[in-house]
Amino acid sequence: FHGLDVNAVRRDFPILQERVNGRPLVWFDNAATTQKPKAVIDRLTRFYEHENSNIHRAAHELAARATDAYEGARDKVRLFLGAASSEEIVFVRGATEGINLIANTWGEANIGAGDEIIVSHLEHHANIVPWQMLAARKGAKIRVIPVDDTGQVILEEYTRLLTPRTKLVSVTQVSNALGTVVPVHQIVALAKAAGVTTVVDGAQSVSHLRVNVQAIGTDFFVFSGHKVFGPTGIGVVYGRKAVLDAIPPWQGGGNMIADVTFEKTLYQAPPNKFEAGTGNIADAVGLGAALDYVQKLGLEAIAAYEHDLLAYATQHLAPIKGVRIIGTAAEKASVLSFVLDGHTTEQVGRALNDEGIAVRSGHHCAQPILRRFGLEATVRPSLAFYNTCEEVDRFIAVVRRLAKA
């Protein structure tokens, strides 16, 4: 396997020492959320022990420390995404809130009756429902890029859907249900050539592959901290500066204003314009520590290791009698979705849990794509760089035993 000292890495994650049902925990539910390295846990503790204060508004020392830590984290996010300026980085609660923010700001200002919003068949509900709500308010329409039988988007169909009515294209970079790596660079380039605004949902990509928002060329990019080894309740909207400058705020309140009278309010410039009220300061700082951690390992090393591990798992799962793998695109990351003849997905999930192995079984908040394959649910192990071949072997042994039963 490619150069990553997995045993050293595992020692950085205290929870990997847990035992579940008498067995060492195997965390194969990374697409739902990731575990946290000691560096992140310690950073949160340090913040609350030495820096805790509200930010941006006081003259005292702790306010300066907290503000430095929070704005420092914003700059770490900028570097991580390859954004041009930290003014393009808005902290939100997560990818879901990020997409809702875009729908309620850019969408409110730019979508009208008869306009079309393109998403792919692979989307998480978080990248479907906010657009449906916007479309219902405005009399706009949702158009869907179909996928082939491997679970990859069909680009020729996409080019046919792009018309003068198209105002927005919003696609995921990695499918949380199937693991498909979507060619977002091409999708965005085609949209931009047609003058169409773009959103990329990076909830499942930033933990598995190197992302550069300027190389993608997208107007917006969102992700969640908890899926990239950071805390829950913190996430990011990247927005190109010219776009953020031009759109109205969403929530109103403190921090986002420059001046308030009863007659009129002047807003701050981005990013503050989009950060009303007291944000999730400590968890933003924790996210900064998480990004430092993955940067130190290197996204290239992570991607190479996980690629090999996913190939190993796929090789051993595919030949088991009665197993059907859903999602066989040439380029995949982390996710191995499957069903097993004669067993419900709940039964498989329970049998794995009995052995201390955590997977998700269900619809993965992506019902349309599962239904595309005639299913309501799959079993979904999803891997991270701290997983090992030995863990895959334990998982395979359980599925083999069930397949024979």
Ligand code: PMP
């Ligand atoms: N998009 C994708 C592709 C996801 O996998 C998820 C989380 N499962 C989300 C959006 C939503 O993320 P969150 O629940 O952290 O807001």
